[in-house]
Amino acid sequence: MTYTGHRVDSAWLEPDEHADLDLLVNGRSVRVQVPARCTLADALRERGLTGTRLGCEQGSCGACTILLDGLPVRSCLTLAVQAEGCELETAEQAPPSRELGALRRAFHEHRALQCGFCTSGFLMLAAGLLRDEPDAGAARVREVLSANLCRCTGGVPILRAVLAAQRELNGGHA
Amino acid sequence: MKPPPFAYRRPSSVQEALTLAAQAGEDAKFIAGGQSLMPLLALRMSRPSHLIDINRLPGLDELRQSGAGLRVGALVRHATLERDARLTGPWRALREAAALIGHHPIRLRGTFGGSAAHADPSAELPVVAVAMDATFVVRSTAGEREIPASDFFAGPLMTVLDPAELLVEARFPAPPPRTRSAFEEFGPRAGDFAFASTAVTLSTRDDGTVQQARIALGGVDAVPVRAYEAEQALEGEPLTDATVREAAGRAAAGCAPSGDAHASATYRRQLIATLVERALSRLKEER
């Protein structure tokens, strides 16, 4: 059952109803029709934004990390209805933000990926960090990157790539 | 691993949230940052009939320090505590504990109120609240009441809150002069749920002896517990290697953790000795 034009701030969105939401994703408006229980990750993926990966769906792996109002969140731990009116950035962002662009280059140059499944989440986690804390030290970067899991690379290549992107963003050479 | 069905609503004021909670019945839940609740929903270990989203409610995200102490609004994010440079001296344990909660994205979104109301026995902030004699202010349509942190937690994932009550603020009383605090925990990986933790606050006299000690332990019982015997071992004594060791030993001996497949009871007790000793040693060294 669809309930078009539902306003969740003035009436209950019942379990069998769908809300029409406008999500602002990578600068574009994306309309989704979702039940209350739909996660933000599923809502994005349903609209073809499948670069946001699901590795555990309960907040442990970080593969679904996106930026919500500029900060990294796990989109499996956020309801789609909670993201209404927020600015979202995902791995598909084109043109990429300054941070995402630098990170993509650094991940390629430092070969910070193998199977690629965790890559979107790492890129967005790091993009959020480098925007919010441009001068984060190596230990801080490492600690933040421990939020996400990678099974292929051994982790350190990802750390190196993020530090290289940070140098590029701060005007140094990568 | 998808959440079960529920009704959802996003009130615009605390009063509206309380009214909705009163109407929605005992299976309704508040959701704020969702960092504890969403995993439970994904695993279908929690099946609320209604979710009342307080994430954007105005007025609950303030962190205020005054002569009367510290007030932490229910929607203050862990990352806010972690980054607040004012949280030093007596309040440092709060900042240290917040910095150890889960991982960066969790801390950006998770809230003080959420962590307290979720009442995970391994959670950091409840241990600090107990060590610092905090009081939780809860509200419902029936009015407001204050609950000491030490009475708030009722068991694993259980509190004394009624379903329609909302935790709106924690009040940390002003400490005696020369009070400092520290937090220590151990988990097997960065960001893991801790096997054991401790929050320590100490106030010292001019002569360096301990006037008041508060040591709370996490991960060793269904709720955070105080290590009274360890506190007594310190009060009136100077902080020395010997008194630190004595207090750490008493904290370990006085707790009764239960073991599980991931950490045995013996191991948790050993960890308490290590962690209390480390927290106290830091306070001793920094004097």
Next chain:
Amino acid sequence: MTHGYIGAGVERDDRHFLDGTAQYVADVSREGQLHARIVRSPVAHARIVAIDVAEALAQPGVVTVITAADLPDVRIPIRLPMAETPDTHKFLQPPLARGVVRYVGEPVAVVVAADPYLAEDAAELVDLDLDELDVVTDITSAASTGTPLVQPEAGTNLVATVPLTFGDVDAAFARADIVLRDRLRVHRHTAVPMETRGLLAEVDQGTGVLTLWGAAKVKHFTRQALSGMLGIDPERIRVVENHVGGGFGVRGEPYPEDYLIAFLALRLGRPVKWIEDRAEHFVATNHAREQEHDFEVAATADGRLLAFRDRAWCDQGAYVRSQGILPALLPAQHLPGPYRWEAFALEVHGVLTHRTPVGTYRGPGMTEATFVRERMLNRLAHELRLDPAELRRRNLIEPAQLPWNFAPTPITYESGDFPAGLDRLLDHAGYAELRRQRDERRARGEHVGIGLAAYTEIGGIGPFEEATIVPRPDGGFVAHVGVGSLGQGVETVLAQIAADKLGVAMQDITIDHHDTDQLAHGFGSFASRATTLAGNALALAAEDLRSRAADKLGVPSADVELGGGRATAPSGRSVPLSDLGEGWGRFDKPHPSFSFGAVLSLVSIDAGTGQVRVLRHLVLHDVGRAVNPVLLRRQLTGAAAQGIGAALLEELLYDEYGQPLSTLLSDYRIPTVEELPDIEVIVEERPTPANPLGIKGGGESGMVGTPAAIANAVADALGPASGARVWRLPLTPGRVRELLRST
């Protein structure tokens, strides 16, 4: 001429992973698709009294619910002849439990609904009436009389016994100055790729062809298995590989779900999709490694190894899956390792327990065997007051002794220089200085230890791979291979080989490994075989294409230049490539090859918490020839990181009732960047004569010696008394703290 791609660190095209456009199976959608949810057993052993699906069927959006009663009585077959015995058919798994459930997580029903949320809602309402039975969860007693039988019709929990004997063991033990014997145990753990498994099946209503997306690793066998079980012609099944989020041995074997999703698509006439969730993954996807060994070693007083005896029990779980008895066979083949034994006798048993079935995980059998042997060698070194490196150096097989074989066992070493490899590792580590630093730190009260391990690794398992190279109208070439890409970059490596052998630029080569329709035969990506087998097949296919051109041009094939859509002779005469047909190659590999490696680890222990930190970790492996050293190093690094997780953190715990206790990523702890050192990789290149390219393989090698080296380092850090009690993995903080307590 060649462009010299082989041996170069050619960059891989990774754009799709960086802009979110890579398509894993969960990202593929078909018009009108339905979603399946598997209902799994909540208990480890029970008689199925009844399954009531009525309430589930009545839920909104539900299309169908099936149980074993809806299926023909079929079993998932074994894919390797070497892993089958005359008895293994008795232990094979039906796609849905028939009459009895035998592990927590065993599929008992499937719900198909309009979306995954509704499917999960309905699956909760399938009512299972189960009559619980006693369980067996201990591997050493599983085959004893009086133990509950996992498969009563088979009459035993013993799946297979692998005996290997070399030389006169009793005589060698009789001459020994020292004999050490102990039990050693490797725990249940597994690969945990970041992408869970997933499938999407669709039947083309026009042609009747069934397409299955989400396969990997052994696509051609999956097609063959499905053909047999579904009773349809293999030509009417197309198995497609998408981007794959890591395999490491567990992904891509034919599982119950491969059959179930294909069956449902055929039955419903609509596309059916299933994406495994992480909790399912921990009970449904193959587990690995759990085994216990009773190992006895004999040596002389001056540190010469004489002989060993081993009896082992290896867990197969509740059923024998597609890899047959490999969980018991592979440890047996790796127990001798790279040493000059005079004799050995071993007997490895594969046994059933009421837990998730077991398959292979990166470095299967060899990782466990290396842990067992190398722990005992360190114990021996201590007893003999010999440096652990020196004990190994004295006993490694010398290059002049190669080829070496432990006849009549099938264990044969063709090439390499084991002592040189060990010395290079020690040099690179600065072994003497490292020991000095360790002693200094120890004197300050720190717990610091160095651990070493040397090993052999089977690779390049046959039987064969085929490849075809097809010239394209635009002047490029498509190379079809039967191996799979699991995210390791094999497509880049194969393109390097094809380009060099054709003498063209890499951008002219497209490697197609996605689709069973494009190549008649293929065995897949396992046992570090993809580069060796498919690479050599491609080299032969390239030579075939060049020979065809040479015949037409009347010149030796070495003189032919390919390019611009033409084959050209030195005279300038040329023919269009479209006249040549396809180049075809088949590389047969009747015998596997063994390669050598060694690992050194430096660790410290936090005495207060028992936490082990890996300070340095070096892995050396002889890959024969590194086609792409950069990608290879990344493989070795990643495998070593997994080995560190296996040694220190990861464990699939069960309680005495067979209930799994590690079913989330918060309980099954794979290491994050905070737990991992900057792994140092040393690539040895000593080409093997066993294939024209000289390749030995290296996709798993970083794993094999890692848990052993870390265990030896932890034992060293604990000191002699407590260190001697390091007999099991993983060395979690709690276990290490327990060992420290007794010092």
